[in-house]
Amino acid sequence: xxxxxxxxKKEMKESxxxxxxIWLPIVMMVIGxxxxxxxxxxxxxxxxxxxxxxxxxxxxxxPTGAEVLVGTMSQYGTIGTLLFVLxxxxxxxxxxxxxxxxxxxxxxxxxxxxxxxxxISQLSILLVALAASYLLTWYYTTILFxxxxxxxxxxxxxxxxxxxxxxxxxxLFVGTLLRNSGGIAGVSVLFLGVISILTTxxxxxxxxxxxxxxxxxxxxxxxxxxxxxxxxxSLSTLALSILFLGLAVLVFKKFExxxx
Amino acid sequence: MDTLFDVNWALLxxxxxLQAILMAFALVNCAKQxxxxxxxxxxILIIIIVNIVGPVIYFLIGRKNNG
Amino acid sequence: xxxxxxxxxxxxxxxxxxxxxxxxxxxxRCIALLGPNGAxxxxxxxxxxxLLAPTAGTIAFAGNNQKDxxxxxxxxxxxxxxxNWMTAAxxxxxxxxxxxxPKKQLAVRMEETLAxxxxxxxxxxxxxxxxxxxxxxxxxxQALLHEPELLILDEPVSALDPAGxxxxxxxxxxxxxxxxxxxxxxxxxxxxxxxxxILMLKDGNLKWxxxxxxxxxxxxxxxxxxxxxxxxxxxxNELDFIEAAEYIDPCTVKIRMEQHAHSNQLVQTLLKQGxxxxxxxxxxxxxxxxYMKVMER
Numbered sequence: 215x216x217x218x219x220x221x222x223k224k225e226m227k228e229s230x231x232x233x234x235x236i237w238l239p240i241v242m243m244v245i246g247x248x249x250x251x252x253x254x255x256x257x258x259x260x261x262x263x264x265x266x267x268x269x270x271x272x273x274x275x276x277p278t279g280a281e282v283l284v285g286t287m288s289q290y291g292t293i294g295t296l297l298f299v300l301x302x303x304x305x306x307x308x309x310x311x312x313x314x315x316x317x318x319x320x321x322x323x324x325x326x327x328x329x330x331x332x333x334i335s336q337l338s339i340l341l342v343a344l345a346a347s348y349l350l351t352w353y354y355t356t357i358l359f360x361x362x363x364x365x366x367x368x369x370x371x372x373x374x375x376x377x378x379x380x381x382x383x384x385x386l387f388v389g390t391l392l393r394n395s396g397g398i399a400g401v402s403v404l405f406l407g408v409i410s411i412l413t414t415x416x417x418x419x420x421x422x423x424x425x426x427x428x429x430x431x432x433x434x435x436x437x438x439x440x441x442x443x444x445x446x447x448s449l450s451t452l453a454l455s456i457l458f459l460g461l462a463v464l465v466f467k468k469f470e471x472x473x474x
Numbered sequence: 475m476d477t478l479f480d481v482n483w484a485l486l487x488x489x490x491x492l493q494a495i496l497m498a499f500a501l502v503n504c505a506k507q508x509x510x511x512x513x514x515x516x517x518i519l520i521i522i523i524v525n526i527v528g529p530v531i532y533f534l535i536g537r538k539n540n541g
Numbered sequence: 542x543x544x545x546x547x548x549x550x551x552x553x554x555x556x557x558x559x560x561x562x563x564x565x566x567x568x569x570r571c572i573a574l575l576g577p578n579g580a581x582x583x584x585x586x587x588x589x590x591x592l593l594a595p596t597a598g599t600i601a602f603a604g605n606n607q608k609d610x611x612x613x614x615x616x617x618x619x620x621x622x623x624x625n626w627m628t629a630a631x632x633x634x635x636x637x638x639x640x641x642x643p644k645k646q647l648a649v650r651m652e653e654t655l656a657x658x659x660x661x662x663x664x665x666x667x668x669x670x671x672x673x674x675x676x677x678x679x680x681x682x683q684a685l686l687h688e689p690e691l692l693i694l695d696e697p698v699s700a701l702d703p704a705g706x707x708x709x710x711x712x713x714x715x716x717x718x719x720x721x722x723x724x725x726x727x728x729x730x731x732x733x734x735x736x737x738x739i740l741m742l743k744d745g746n747l748k749w750x751x752x753x754x755x756x757x758x759x760x761x762x763x764x765x766x767x768x769x770x771x772x773x774x775x776x777x778n779e780l781d782f783i784e785a786a787e788y789i790d791p792c793t794v795k796i797r798m799e800q801h802a803h804s805n806q807l808v809q810t811l812l813k814q815g816x817x818x819x820x821x822x823x824x825x826x827x828x829x830x831x832y833m834k835v836m837e838r
Contacts, residue, residue, distance in 0.1 A: 220638040224624075231626045233503055237533050240496045244526055247489055254485075300534050313622040316592055317683065320616040321639040322609060350488075358485070508669060 217327045221318070225335035238301055239343040245293055246347035249286040250354040253277055279359040280435040283367070286351050287374060287435075290344070291428050295406060298340050298378065299385050303399040305332055306389040306466075325466040329386065333459060337382045341375055348374075366438055370431040373444060376451045377427040381406060383458035390465040422450035497521060500529035509538040542603060543568040543691060543721050544589070549598035551584050551745075558584040561598060562747040564740060566691065568603075571717045573732030574725040575832070576742035582725040583619055585742065586695045589723070590616040602690075612640060615684035615720075619695040621676055625669035629660055629679055632668060633686055640687035647686075654682040658712065674705035681712060685720075692716065694724035698731055710735055729832050741835055749835045756831060765804060768793045768820035769811065776814045780807065795824070 229235050252259065256274055277285075309315040318328065352367050385402040392398045413425030420426070421443065430444040500521045504510065510517050517536050520528040548561040559581040566572060574582050587593035589600060591611045602610040623632060630651065637647040655661045658678035663671070671679065677697065684692055697713070698706045714735050716722060726732055732739060732753075739756055741749035749756060767773065772791040777783055782803045787795045798804070804823070811818060 216641065217639055220635065224635055227631075228624070228626060232537075233499060233533060236499055237496060237529065240492050240499075241526065241530055244489065244492050244496070251485065251489065297530070313618060313620060314624055316616075316618050317621070317623065317636065318639065320590055320592055320611060320614070320618075321636065322612045322641070323639055354485070 217323050218331050221323070221327060221331035222335050225331055229335065229339055234301065234339055235342075238297075238339060239346045241297065242290075242294065242343040242347035243350050245289050245297075246286055246351035247354050249289055250282045250351060250358050253282050253285065254358045277359065279355040279362045280366075282355045282359055283352065283362055283370065283435050284432040286348070287370070287428050287431055290347075290374065291377075291410070294344070295377075295381060296403060298381055299399050299402045299406070301340070302336055302382060302385040303389065303395045303402070305336055305386065307393055307395050307398055310393060310469075325463045329390075329459060329463045329466055333382060333386055336386075337379065340378050340382060344375065344378055345371060362435060363438075366434055369440060370434045373427055373434065373440075373448060374431040376448055377424060380424045380427075380451050380455050380458075383455040383462070387458040387462040387465070390462045390469075422446060424451040424454060427451060493526060496526065496529045500532050504532060504536065507537055510536050511538055512536075542566065544603070545601045546589070547599045547601070549585070549588060549600060550596050551581070551588060551593065552596040557745055559588075559745045562742075562745075563598075564747060564750045566721060566723060567738070568690075569721055570738050571713075571722045571736045572724075572738040572740060573736040574723060574740045574742060575727070575729065575732050576725075576748075577727055577836075579744075580727075580742040581745040582727075582742055583695055584745075586616075586693050586723070586725055589691075590614055590693050592616070612687075613690045615687065615689035615692045617677075617680045617684045617692075617694045617697055619699075621680035623668045623676065623679070625667065628665050628667055629655070629671075629682075630664040632679065633683060636683045637686050642687050650686055650688070654685050657685070657715075658682045674701055674708065677701060677705065677709060678712070681709065685716070688720070690721060692720050692722045692724075694722070696726060697724055699726065699728070706731075729828055733828055741832070743836050748838060756835070757828065764795060764797050764824035765807070766793075766795050766820065766822040766824055767807075767811075767818070770817040770819060771815075773811070773816055776811060776816065780810060782806070793820075 260274075309318070348367070348371050352362065352364075355362065381402075384405060385398065388402045388405070389398050392401065409423060410425040413420040413423040424447065426443070426447045430441070430447055434440055434444070501518065504514060504517050504521060507514070517532050520536075521532050522528070524531075542565045544566040546565065547563050549559065549563070550557070550561040551559040562585070574585065576582050584593065588595045591609065591614065600610070602613055605613065624635075627635065633651050633654065634647070637650065642650060652661075655664050658681055660675065660678055660682065663675065668676070668679065677700070681694070681697065684694070694713070698709050701709060710731060713722060713724065717735070724736075737753055739749060739751065739753050740747065769792050773794060774786075774788065774791065777786055777794065777796065783796050783798050785797045789795065796807075798807075808818065808821065
């Protein structure tokens with residue numbers, strides 16, 4: 215436990231100094247509020263972009279606040295996921311490649327302490343970035359469209375956060391398997407993409423899939439209720455995340471060599 | 475030109491401010507960096523020219539020592 | 542004995558880096574692990590430090606039955622790579638906390654070690670801006686910080702310039718009284734300067750395991766170079782204490798014999814037989830020669 219705290223503090227300090235704590239939330243906020251802004255200004259944007267004949271009247275139904283938030287979720291699901299995986303790809307491989315990992319592992323540190331400290335610290339950055347972005351976006355939708363009740367907003371945020379929990383576990387696990395950052399990002403994104411696609415293609419067999427999380431979050435926003443399926447997906451996502459973390463610890467233990 | 479004046483700046487300003495902070499933060503970080511992956515001036519250009527994506531790419535792969 | 546290593550070996554898919562080797566490390570000794578590049582020195586040290594899993598064999602520490610003895614070891618890697626965003630003091634703080642040095646003691650130890658490696662002035666500077674020599678000294682500081690029983694240094698001076706080299710060797714010299722030190726080097730002179738025990742490794746095999754003195758003695762048979770005016774082969778053939786003779790020309794010869802004591806007898810015999818002695822020289826084997834001999838064995 216003591217080593218976990220020491221390692222966790224070091225991770226936090228490192229993310230602070232490297233600026234991750236600043237740039238990641240800012241970029242997420244930009245991604246988030248772009249959605250309500252573009253939805254709101256869509257008529258003007260179309261007018262400016264397309265050379266429409268004089269006098270054309272553009273009629274686009276004003277979306278509801280909930281619909282805008284669903285759109286934001288979809289941005290998170292694509293660009294956000296990619297961004298997060300890229301932000302995580304170096305987390306273990308960098309210390310392995312440079313050899314600074316050997317300064318850690320030459321002391322009485324266990325694989326579990328190491329992996330969990332990485333996981334919790336990185337996860338907290340990502341979740342803070344996500345929450346900051348989502349709250350700001352919610353504020354924008356409230357001003358521009360109509361207000362989504364705050365408890366629905368929080369419930370949808372909570373369920374979507376599970377996707378981040380899963381994504382972080384997967385990327386860390388891949389990070390123990392491979393040494394090359396690009397490879398780690400590629401394999402993780404591919405894996406997460408395949409899961410999402412399979413979930414849409416084979417809904418019957420994939421009820422447990424973390425790929426359903428976004429839909430569940432949307433359902434909460436639009437229909438205003440937390441269904442039974444949401445609970446199932448949440449539980450299976452948590453279980454899968456723990457499984458991937460366990461695998462990461464096992465693979466890490468099997469490293470023949472720390473550093474170079 | 476009318477459309478531009480319809481824009482509610484109170485709504486857009488935060489977005490522009492966020493982008494400006496991101497760019498400034500990336501530029502300062504890049505300037506302080508002892509070594510970058512590739513020439514520093516190239517990164518400065520990327521950060522300035524490519525909105526949002528430029529700074530992000532810089533933070534992800536531009537630096538040598540801290541990931 | 543502090544550490545007993547038994548049939549330790551490391552095999553990779555294609556080649557064997559270390560063949561089963563056994564040796565022990567006495568408490569308080571200073572041991573050099575000598576060998577050419579690629580002999581398996583780093584592999585051996587990393588296994589001892591717990592950074593590399595051995596293929597077979599055991600490493601036992603006195604008074605510790607657990608498998609994990611990392612808390613008793615201080616290790617300096619061959620190419621130390623730090624967290625460059627940390628300052629020297631932050632790094633030592635981090636390292637000390639991971640080794641469970643109590644808070645108050647850690648503050649004292651940090652002061653001591655930073656002073657010892659002479660980095661007090663730059664302790665709040667980022668490691669990223671350090672020179673190679675400073676990094677090596679910081680590496681030494683983190684290895685000493687928790688007062689380990691065994692200090693393992695992998696090529697601590699190889700990458701340094703002559704001044705940095707002397708610096709670090711002097712630091713090692715001062716540490717000898719406090720802890721057991723095992724360091725690897727491919728430079729004989731470094732080993733000779735500070736160590737009393739020598740382990741020689743070549744192609745993953747242990748070629749020598751013993752004290753520096755014994756090494757010198759065992760392989761340092763006495764050689765004498767002689768030159769006379771007259772041919773001398775007939776005289777030498779009659780002397781039974783001569784082990785080998787190598788004639789450069791009929792009047793000049795290099796001979797080997799068992800003991801120094803016989804050298805007087807040799808000269809006397811020569812004079813009695815009426816030879817005129819022009820040159821008499823005792824040839825001492827340099828440690829270099831001994832090293833080469835052991836390695837070629």
